[in-house]
Amino acid sequence: MAKVTSDQLGTEPIGQLLVKQAVPASIGILVMSLNILVDSIFVGNWIGSIAIAAINVVLPISFFIGALGMAIGIGGSSIISRALGAENKPKALQTFGNQITLTLLVTISMVILGLTFVDDLIPAFGGKGAIFDPAKIYYIIVVCGVPFLALCMMGNTVIRAEGKPKFAMIAMIIPSVGNLFMDYLFIYVFDWGMAGAAWATTIGYVLCFAYVLYFFLSKHSELKVTWPHFRLKADILKEIGSLGFVTLARQAVVSIIYLLLNNILFDLGGEAMVAVYAIIGRMLMFALFPVFGVTQGFLPIAGYNYGAHKYERVRESINTAIKYAALLATLVFIGLMVFPAEIASLFLSNKSDMSDFELATNAFVLEHTPSAMRWVFAATPIIALQLIGAAYFQAVGKAVPALLLTLTRQGFFFIPLILILPHFMGELGVWISFPIADVLATVVTGYYLRREVKSTLIA
Template identity: 35%
Template sequence: MQQDRQKSLGTESIPKLLLKFSVPAIVGMMVNALYNIVDRMYIGHIKDVGQYAITGVGITMPIMTIIMAFGMLVGIGTSASISIRLGQKKRDEAENILGNAFTLLLILSVTITVFGIIFGNSILDLFGASENTVQYAKEYINIIFFGTIFNMMSFGLNHSIRAEGNPKIAMYSMLIGAIMNTVLDPIFIFTFNLGVKGAAIATVLSQVATAIWVLKYFTSKNSVLKLKVANMKLNKKLVLSIFAIGVSPFSMQLAASVVQVISNTALRTHGGDLAIGAMTAISSIAMIFLMPIFGINQGCQPIIGFNYGAKQYKRVVDTVKYAVMAATSIVVVGFLVVQFFPDAVIGLFNNDEELLSIGRVGIRIYLAMLPVIGFQIISANYFQSIGKAKISMLLSLLRQVILLIPLLLILPNILGLTGVWLSGPIADGLSSIITAILFYKEVRLLHLSHEESFREGLNNA
């Protein structure tokens, strides 16, 4: 069966393969994004205070990103290590890694919870909370801190379900949490009249349900690997191997949290509290259109990697071509929606006239380069798929960190709030140009390699 799957990667039509591999990944990414998006939608419509409540939640975004970073550090590092051990037929070692991951997640989540409860208020002040918004930020994040252990257990261990060859179960895990959160949000926020606290409670309860589902899976007969107490004692060598692999996505997430803090500070300085609320809505809308592209990335990665290794370079180029076409179609639709219907999409999160006025201008400028982002993200992933991880990381960091941070520090001081909005499209545009140059050179090398392989085939014949 495994040989048939591998054979199909080298023979089946590229569009069919992309659909087969990308659709489950897209569903998974979209479901994962729904957690935060649904919270923000309901919070933004709390009567009389929604505009400040959504801003308060926006202030907490860097903290949420940091929590996710630690989940990725252990989760992605563990899943990659488990995949390698299973490939080597070392099931006992894989189970040992799983047990160590459980203990690491437990220690890190308790540490984050204690640290957050003690220093949470100071962190919120540092991250840009004001008199109008700090109350809502505190109400939300203090409850989220108490749920950190369930968040990290469900998110961190879910990667390992995928690693042992059960992507559907991993997808169901995320679906359970997202659906439960969507149902509970309006009940706790509006029916029980708990406001922002209700949104946080709904999120934590959903994470509890997901964590129970994941832990039950690893102690049931359905899992390949079993979670055993005997494997929970930390092994220095295994811990270091987990961290060595997970440190890259961990660093990316930490960098993203720094960008969010700098952005929030600039928004508050040059546009006031409601500018942060507007950006919270804008980033949520962007997420809706970018998550499917990350799903396409996950889908095309094994296809590109297999065919690159098999020296079927035409199939490699075709995979990238179709992936870019699909991604560009999605972001072009997103671009048209935000340019022609800005009030409608921002209104999903809040209908305050002042916030709408700020957001209407902001979304049109900040997402002005959406049509090229699909190409940039797919191309950066291409380099990772063929084993050139350093170039891939450079290109990813270019757009999200290397260009964006200096622009956020410089432009607002010259152009005010407009400078904050312009930072996004300028970073997107410049990173896309640099990506295009590197990608063009790589494709030329592929064409030369393809011609050489073809000539060798003729000579051998």
């Protein structure tokens, strides 16, 4: 992959530049998503389907703490991209230093709170019945490693803001490969069960942090911070917070959705129904990796050119990103519609010594997952517009519309739908809430993006 420096973000052809940015981001997300997917397959086959449900309970809690780092990273990276575009390197350095300090302070505080209230958090997120004990084992170990995850997420966005997507890709690949190797060693060889799965994940976070630290200490990074840069500045914190709050709010809503869905589905079908959603949740993380990769590649291009007042290039980057992402989303959609049963079966154990409870759970999951998956991904071809549209406002530093459009799908539409429809339609009401929310959010985002382009992005 050809090297991209920050000034090239404002000069190279948009299509070529987007490929250079999006392909490494997509590969990184693919490997990270494959890690989550294969990790779940290993856990399902070597521990059991209840173990998948246990991880599904813990993920929104640990990911929310980790997402604090991503929020700080994306908020600060928007500032850094625009500062580099405007040739204001001192502001970029001060912003990066503040990101590091803020990430450490916030995530360590959250970990302390998370461990203090562990027995309350796990049941609240659906860790009930047979799910509670394995979820608690996994949670305690993984949460201790989440500050490393937060620093990785923060650092990764800054690496992309510098125009170094290849290094960002490697940072995502290292923990994924490490985690899968540790999964095999700790779960299959050492037979550590849920504790093995948790230690594999945590060691993956540490490996990622080590690589990110290497990047910023090496000659590859343009951002060489010194001690004064770590001193928190109110104006920079305010800007990081206003932009990063978009990402944090999105992850907070995701965590709320996990809480609601795990509890709603547990009431509808017990542990087995939670396991169905756990498999679909993994596919939501994995299947859309190319679309998320295009979105990540789009962010620094739009931010840099907006900061450099090259509005024609911003418009072109929006159109090109939507076209690429829509094509990839359609290909994903076709695959999921054709092979849902085969996908579901990958997560289920076929061991000969399973208990009657495990056999019944597996049969239920295999029966219910294919139709649920088809409903959940029914509107996939149109989501590119919603994702790129919301990302544009975040990239150019417009925090309020970015926040509102980011929350449109999951907060304003999806949560009310899953609170209402299951009362009338049962399980089906849960699954059809996904495509309805996708369509409504895409219509709203398309309207505001079109208005923004016509009123603001005038060359």
